[in-house]
Amino acid sequence: MHRVKVIIYGVVQGVGFRPFIYQLAQKHRLGGCVTNTSTGVEIEVEGEEEDIEAFLKDISTKSPPLALINSIKTYPLTPLGEEAFLIKESQVYAHRSTLISPDVCICEDCLRELFDKNDRRYRYPFINCTNCGPRYTIIDDIPYDRANTSMRKFPMCKECAAEYNNPKSRRFHAQPNACFQCGPKVFLYDKEKRPIFCNDPILETIKLLKKGFIVAIKGLGGFHLAVDAENSESVMKLRKKKPRKGKPFAIMSKDLNAISQYANISQADRELLTSFQRPIVIVPKKEPNTLAEGIAPGIKNFGVMLPYTPLHYLLMEREFLALVMTSGNISEEPICIKNDEAFSKLKGIADYFLIHDRDILQRSDDSVCQIINEKVRLIRRSRGYVPLPIFFDRDLPQVLACGALEKNTICLTKENKAFISQHIGDLENLESLQFFEHVISHLKRILEIEPEIVAYDLHPQYLSTKWALEQKGIKLIGVQHHHAHILSCLAENGDFSKVIGLALDGTGYGEDGRLWGSEVLVVDKASYKRLAHLAYRPLPGGEKAIKEPWRMAISYLYPIYGRKLLELSLPLKEVIEKKKIEKIIYMIEHDINCPLSSGLGRLFDAVSAMLGIKYYIDYSAQAAIELEMCQEETDEGYEFFIDTKEMPWKIDPNPVISAIVEDLRRGVSRGIICGKFHKGIVNILVRICNLAREKTGLKKVALSGGVFQNAYLLTQMENRLKELGFVVYSHSQVPCNDGGISLGQAMKIALLS
Template identity: 70%
Template sequence: MKKRIKAVIRGIVQGVGFRPFIYRLANSYHLAGHVSNTSAGVELEVEGEDEDIRAFLKAISVEKPPLALITSINTETIPLQHEKDFFILSSQTNLQRQTLISPDICICNDCLKEMFDTKDRRYLYPFINCTNCGPRYTIIDDIPYDRINTSMRKFKMCPECEREYNDPNNRRFHAEPNACETCGPRLFLYNEKRNLIDKHPIRETIRLLEKGYIVAIKGLGGFHLAVDASNEKAVKRLRKRKHREEKPLAIMSKDLEKVKSYAVLSSEEISLLTSPQRPIVIVPRNPSHSIAPSIAPDTNDVGVLLPYTPLHYLLMKGNFPALVMTSGNLSEEPICIDNDEAFNRLKHIADYFLVHNRDILQRSDDSVGKVVNGKFRLIRRSRGYVPLPIFLEHSFSTILACGAEEKNTVCLLKENQAFLSQHIGDLENLETLSFFEHVICHLKRILEIEPRIIAYDLHPEYLSTKWAKEIKGVKLIGIQHHHAHIMSCLAENRDIFSPVIGLALDGTGYGTDGHLWGGEILLVKGKEFQRIAHLSYYPLPGGNKAIKEPWRMAISYLYPVFGEEIFKLSLNLNEAIPKKHIQWIYQMIKNNINCPLSSGLGRLFDAVSALLGIKLEIAYSAQAAILLETVREDTKDSYLFNLNTS
């Protein structure tokens, strides 16, 4: 018996080869009808024998394209139209946008093979892509995901590319970034004075990197600053110019064999490094490594990643074990994405600039993670993962959560989907605040969300809090920092209503008593929480200055126990810090001058690190604790202590 059904498929179903997949599948089951992209996802109508339609619908979920993610398939029976063929229709824009946008995906094996095939027309073309790989989120301005709504709209396809684009049996059918050397984006190499280098851009860039020069390279979600990772002198020069004296630098190698020459990899880490997301993975360093010592000073780990764009693979033909690939910015500023912006902001850092003429519309730093107890833990969720949502157990009103100050991200909630933004950074300057505002506007547009509620951190001095409080016509809700931490853990596990005892251990978060929290045990019941225990309060002499100079916290922890006897103790800091400075801090604590109270576990780590002489002043966030952890890993010594449980 013949019938006709209409189906709406939601999820990541645009920009991943879904329509040609449906086209081929429908033809294989001898079904007529059509398929199109809409703001709701993919809509299709098919008619044919009832058993063929049932088999077709089952095959959609089983045989879907590798990058597709189906969240729902809704079907209904409609009248027959007695069609004979199956068609792919132009995209439609409906009232409500419910489709999910694919993250940027690393180059696939098929494209990689073609790029190094001397007989292929895209031989060595640095922007090769297909429906299974390439840029997505970073080039999107709006949805549906069609070329006109991306930064590829200014590149008119040549006849050969257009033929591929319109052929449902081709791997590049409706691949929106589809291009070649004839019609697509191109590379250009400039020196720091913005003079064009009239040589082959990739070969010349490799030569410059081998000679120790710093090159700003425009990538997928922004610029990288690259230098030979085995050249200690060059790495130190990059650190000095970027004002990043000690924070570890990420490095990229050609393949796993190169990585294994300087790092120890587990099977889980190998799986992550070779995944389509291609994050930076923090791994143990091999003691007999060949990379520059200043890549990750005083730590046992190194952040590594494999190439994820065609350009990366071409550059990795150079004679170096790895390249430093650190974000193209001055410390604490957003990553550069525009060519003019890069020339202006990076001219005192980079010696040369390898740029291209495909605009990056959305900044997206590399994601960072680490395997802990056999499980991958994301430290920075950005390229490769954004804008995939976290699916919640229940549906909610439309909400914008503005995030805190350090390592800011925002979140937009729509029904049962929580859309986390890419990494924004520390909200401490105008440039990052502008990026914060851009991300909110862009996500609101592509997700068609107009928040009815805006949630903000209780800290009155955070820029995200001040921004939220200026918004009119919406309900504003202040959220305690550590309550939010525990609720986010519950949300990740899709259970936000069960009562839990939660531990929230960090450096700083504004408490309901006006003090700084950070060593908290909370009884949480949804929107309510009770603080049932916490670490003791200790003063932060000088406020934020005590965070940047952990030796101050050492004095703070010693003061209640030893008082004036501090000056008689045999301590590393008594030798390293001038006595009058210690006396000043002692007097500040004694007289409660600019000494806000903190229960943060991070401050305890700082104090111990300083007392052991590991780090008295830090160059980046949490450095004292990170180096303390490194020392712990290197020692087997221990001591006995009593635990009072009364």
């Protein structure tokens, strides 16, 4: 007889791992025990050597679908003559390294029971099992036991407890296990917090939505604001009340057949939509369609998702082609998670509230993805993906990286893992800063990380930077924004060798105190050299120039035409008063509140305004997004000039701006001008990569920054560079936008050590 201890590290709690081990032990005639610990799952098995070997093989090859095994370690023990196999209580050790599962969409078994009239959980909106349901959003400590979740206030009834304690049940140790008798319940209220008495709050909510009302619905990681997506009046009412003038709304449909009525979905889209993460997926609109035009104005895509909770499936069962399901928050604030908070903050928006009494402990927005160039690209990494780490082949120091200002995330590192937080959002007010602080303290606790170093962005005005610089008794290291972008891309691709890095975005604080954003870098681990960038142009009015792209148009026109730009025949002159244009010219001439920027995003803004697409924006990058949507296929590309006389090289946009003005004069269509502009951007970037290769001998290129959310640019850059023999790294599981900055910051510290 032999006895061994087996320690399994990875996502092995809350995924049905102990009953799986119990059944394997029974199958292979082994005695012993299994328990959850704060480092993973610990097993002791006793039996014949060949049975133990078969048992270990099955662990690796037949583990539950949601389990993620990082490593398995075995240690010989003295046999005890044990024949029975037991599941023991969880153990908490001083050292914690267990991985917690993200939240998982309802599984097929639970979905079948949800609509089975003979099942005791028929139409129960919180049905779940070990293979599905809430995880990260309901936990406040480890190990992942009911007492450490928001389910602790719901003692199980006799039947639920019997399932919970039966190793052969699908609900064995399913921590959120519950039913109508003992579990959470839903309630319907009006906006004055008066209860709506009815037999079924969900059926009543469906009626209210059909009548055109706005309903705040408490979900898995926060509240949604919902309206019928085919009701134009309701959609516009939601836009007005939120207020959210132009930013697209996410929509939910009950199945792929429904989505295919208004969107073109590829096989890759279908797989992503039905994955257990259930993200919002950006897909092309099908025209014509019956959805309200106000859902995604000015763009050719919808952001769609499938239901991921039983409550969603009950809402979507039969009445709606799609529901708008947008974040339940006041603009610029985090999504609401508490009932009282929702009543207080959303009563000016929602007519009714469908709430429940299972507390959300960890706020988590819907994740957002797009398939670009046949690859999944995460735009917002949150619910369904967090808190799974990025794994490395070496141990990292314990670091807290504070991220950027927009699309903020934080990152904590420990052992061979980097944990990127859920989407925190734009750090622009006290509420978002408090959320930022909560995420840091929560992840530090459940991961047991006490950072030795804090990394931060160099921009002195970022709230994340200010917070970092206030930390006492700990080493603080600033990381340049675009260097962090490239390091995040290299981290995801597992290669930190020397590369040419293209970090393209709107704004990032440069080491010269200017605003960078079109950076061609040579990145060598923890150091970088600036090889090329777009020529600087002023931002007239600073932040205002980002929100009013017409100002950037003047900024780019002025170096070529001076005051004669007032004589040009441009669409913007029909909308923007001459006095306003003259004021901007005066500011540029006298350098009044005109910080300099090399941001590529600002050039997109300028061209968008020159073409009359967007003079003012309602959300980040709107002008650039609508410019991308406008482009038509063309073989021609505008030609930039590149000055290579001194380092760093300067990309001169003047020839492109002049050519656009000339094409407008000649009556060339807006779509063709957009196409020529995009092609010109690709051509100059490819040319610079070639020049960089000639100068440095480097053949690897890393692409990062929010500009690479532009599907055309990313696809063209990847394909063209590969054709020229480059090895091209881009993002997939980590956002290319500022949501990935925290990972890059953490990587700089790891590389320094």
